[in-house]
Amino acid sequence: MIPWLSLALNYLGLVAFAAALESHRHTFSRAAVRRRPGLLRVGGGALQAAALALAFAAGGSGGGWVLWIAGWAPCGFALTLVLAFRPRWWPAPAFVALALAAVAPP
Amino acid sequence: MSPHRSFRSAMTWLHTWSGLTLGWVLYAIFITGTAAYFRPEITAWMQPETAAVAAPADAARLALKRLQEVAPDSKRWLVSVPDDRSRELKIFWEDNQPGKRFKSENVDPSGGKNSPPRSTLGGEFFYRFHFQLMLPYPWGRWLACAAALFMLVALISGIVTHRRFFKDLFLLRLGRDGRRPWLDFHNVTAVLALPFYLMISYSALVIFTPMLMPLAAKFLAPAKPAPAAVVGREPARAPDAADWITPDKLEAMLARVGKTWGSGRSLKRIEVTQRGTPNASATFTRDAAPSVSYVFTDRETLTFSGLTGLPLASPEPPAKSIGMRIRGVFYGLHLAHFAGPVLRTLFFLMGTMGAAMVGTGLVLWTLKRKDRLTQSGHGGRFGYGVVSRLNITTITGLPIACAGFLWANRLIPVAHAGRAELETTCFLLVWGAAALHACIRPAHSAWKEQFIAAAFAFGALPLVDLLTAGRQLDTWPRAESLYVGFTATLLLLGLLFGHGARKLAARQAQAAAGAATKGEAP
Helix, strand or coil: CHHHHHHHHHHHHHHHHHHHCHHHCCCCCCHHHHHCHHHHHHHHHHHHHHHHHHHHHHHHHHHHHHHHHHHHHHHHHHHHHHHHHCHHHCCHHHHHHHHHHHHCCC | CCCCCCHHHHHHHHHHHHHHHCHHHHHHHHHHHHHHCCHHHHHHHHCHHHHCCCCHHHHHHHHHHHHHHHCCCCCCEEEECCCCCCCCEEEEEECCCCCCCEEEEEECCCCCCCCCCCCCCCHHHHHHHHHHCCCCCCHHHHHHHHHHHHHHHHHHHHHHHCCCCCCCCCCCCCCCCCCHHHHHHHHHHHHHCHHHHHHHHHHHHHHCHHHHCHHHHHHHCCCCCCCCCCCCCCCCCCCCHHHCCCHHHHHHHHHHHHHHHCCCCCCCEEEEECCCCCCCEEEEEECCCCCCCCCHHHCEEEEEECCCCCECCCCCCCCCCHHHHHHHHHHHHHHCCCCCHHHHHHHHHHHHHHHHHHHHHHHHHHHHHHHHHHHHCCCCHHHHHHHHHHHHHHHCHHHHHHHHHHHHHHHCCCCCCCHHHHHHHHHHHHHHHHHHHHHHCCHHHHHHHHHHHHHHHHHCHHHHHHHHCHHHHHHHHHHHHHHHHHHHHHHHHHHHHHHHHHHHHHHHHHHHHHHHHHHHCC
16 A cells, blocks of 8 residues: 555656646646746655655665655656646546555555 | 767767667567566466465475475475465476486475466566577576676666756657657656666676676675584485485474464475485575565575484574675665565566667667668668568567467467477467568568557457466456456557557558658649
């Protein structure tokens, strides 16, 4: 359950970083988002830190680092596909991870 | 290459050629290595007879009984016991003939509830292929190491080459024409999983350090422990009948092992050595507690004298040097034995992304060359032709061959003699057929047809499984998560290849329509 929660936060952190990027700012239509790239970066960092903390809780010190770093690639790829095909569905992968966390064995 | 080229253009040249030279080997290594993350699960799927598995100690008893039947006078026995992931109960024994080769056999781990398991290499085939490439020792390992080195060079030169490393993160412009979507896909798969690629290529070289740098092996080898004080070992004398460790003698040892280790991490391996001599002994092994670091000597063992049945004093574990510790961490990261189901799935996905990165890189080379050929109208056609055929043979041909291997597992009769070797032959035949097809058909048709073939090969496999292994359906609930997961993966692969075939057909139709319009123009 905890690894999936860590992945959900990892994904949301990447979403915040993506929203702060020049090439993706237009994707997130709200003006408030577009005007605050600095805040988005800080928020993304906070979400990543939370993901790392959960990864540590799931895999200990060694496995935690690996889980956190390994989460970037699939989460980032999911975000890339969402942004390429259905940008409005950006929260969907996080919901999938939460659903998997709910059904996964403890 | 001109000496006046900029550093970045030199790195671009290096990236192109280091990626292309062994790209096909690298792709094969990625595909089979990624599959090997689920080695025990693939073996379990390929042996549907092993649906029911006895407890480790009971399975060990069955194996020892079988060893007594097939190799009563062998000097050395080995038993690989099923665990949480593996259902395979395998026995090995040393042949007493000159050369002392090992023979092996799969044993029904249920003790009669299942039918005898079919002979297959299972997931071991992908694992071995990953670093041996079906070449004789040590050439396969050398080639795999060379591919890892080329990948490391391609990664570092690629980092320098990629101008918009962070700016174009998460960017996939599929609607653009030409090479752009391929380049974006190559960049996205490369940048997002870059830490994994750096780790996997570097750790591959670290794993083979003793082979690549024999002098370094001296520093990585564990210090030889001083001979331990042996309790209950008798002085050397002529062997007699009592020296043969039999399953009855091992029974008491198994009970003692169970008492010492409890019900936590279970027994993994039993090794009986020097049978028939006064120095006969039995060693019971279990894995060390899960850790990122993987050092073979970290395993916990209990050794008993074959003569008295009493435990022998275990030698102190050898001291590990800094080099050994670092190698252990890289080895552990590469194998990912420590990973739970979620992390293992992430490694699997990153391996798939690695294969996609290499595949798109190879395709990009041909697209770039095709543009140049169109502009210049001559020269370099041979190289272009060879690379494009090799691309088809590898990028779609290899997955078709992997599916063929799984088809062979279901279609070759269970009792067929030498069926494990026949499965491997089928893999090679299918791959050879894909290569032949890629050579005799026009490239655009060959791509489309092989995508369709791959979609069918993976998509229809669950149906073949249902029809041929249907007898195992009564044991389905026990195998549910494994079977459902495996079947879903096969269907997903079928869908992905089907989607690829559809996209290719649409693009080719669009190109043909464009060419026709140009032809009609005055």
